Amino acid sequence: MAELARASGCSVATVKYYLRERLISPGTEMAATQADYGEAHVERLRLIRVLREVGDVPISRIGAVLAAIDDTAQPMDRVLASAHHALGPLRSDDSSEHQAARRDVVDYIVGRGWNVDPAAPALDVLAGAVLALRRLGSSYGVESFEPFADAAFEIARWELETIDPSRGPTDTVTQIVVGTVVFEHVLLALRRLAEEHHSNQRFGGSAGGA
């Protein structure tokens, strides 16, 4: 276990914690005080660290994501949907307002011809955003999602085209999950930088200038 901790870059105590939380499977027990871990365990731990530190995914959801990844009985598209579902928020807003906003959102998505699970938590996120904008007195509605949806569509197309399914389903899904979580933050960071750039071009006089 000490070796596993060294190889994966987390402390022995943390490895024990992840074992307790069932994020990793116990090693094959050699004796009462000795267990053996393989390369798969090291990679699993590295994945957990990336999801936690880069993706800021809570431990409980990481568990759900890993369970989805490991469920090799499911076809690829179902696994991805489960992983996305696990990465999404645990919505608690069941108000009628939220339900109404959610229906608008689903109509919009279906209207675009997107083929998604109607239970996807991402739809609740969108509904929450619509509600928040309305509450703040903003005039934005689902129609203001248009440029974002266009961009998201192209990005996702590129990402899925880039996926190489030749190394087996588990590797492929892992690839997609890492992509989802890591490139999510990449996209956000790039958007902020782009915003800053355009803001400097538009409002700034000091450094850039258009």
Next chain:
Amino acid sequence: MAELARASGCSVATVKYYLRERLISPGTEMAATQADYGEAHVERLRLIRVLREVGDVPISRIGAVLAAIDDTAQPMDRVLASAHHALGPLRSDDSSEHQAARRDVVDYIVGRGWNVDPAAPALDVLAGAVLALRRLGSSYGVESFEPFADAAFEIARWELETIDPSRGPTDTVTQIVVGTVVFEHVLLALRRLAEEHHSNQRFGGSAGGA
């Protein structure tokens, strides 16, 4: 104060908490047990709730963002940069690896001709992502950011064009901050839905079919 809590939708205890944390200014004191709050306080509280609940921004950063918004002495582009800085992560990774990755990222951004603050925390996020991908044995590098950067550029351009600066600097910056935080989640949710759609098209046989 009770009225303020009612109008803003949070509990009196929470309002007191935000006062302690200096997220809102004390009302004008009418007597030792009576303070008066205006419409500005209600709006400020609503903004805080949206940043917390939709944006999942920690209280400490909300404080920093609000401070940036309120600093009317600064020109618009500086205020936006401060707000973005406050919304970014408090990077603690000072390793030489991280520094090297950060330099790659800065080169890439500068190479695209983007005019941004070299201290922007978003650059650290990108560096962290590069490092994480490398650690997981992925072959992706900064060059894989290209489609994301193109998309982010267009999105940010559209967003900045949409901004209406006619209602004074504070309102404008608030508009941008809300946009940054709320549309961030919109973009992510749409990307996940688009991924799910493309995944269904590519791998799924059941419901959609291309």
Next chain:
DNA sequence: AGGAGTTGGATAGTTGTACTATCCCGATTG
């Protein structure tokens, strides 16, 4: 064989965040 040192597992403690509840006191009101 026997003691030092290590390992894995169980349990309890720590840190940080975001609230929430209680207490007290001065002020309003019937």
Next chain:
DNA sequence: CAATCGGGATAGTACAACTATCCAACTCCT
């Protein structure tokens, strides 16, 4: 003039993610 209400200070709670301590079994060395 007493009951109550509002506001500020203080302490307490709940949850997440670790972290530290303890214990007994086991290995290694002599």
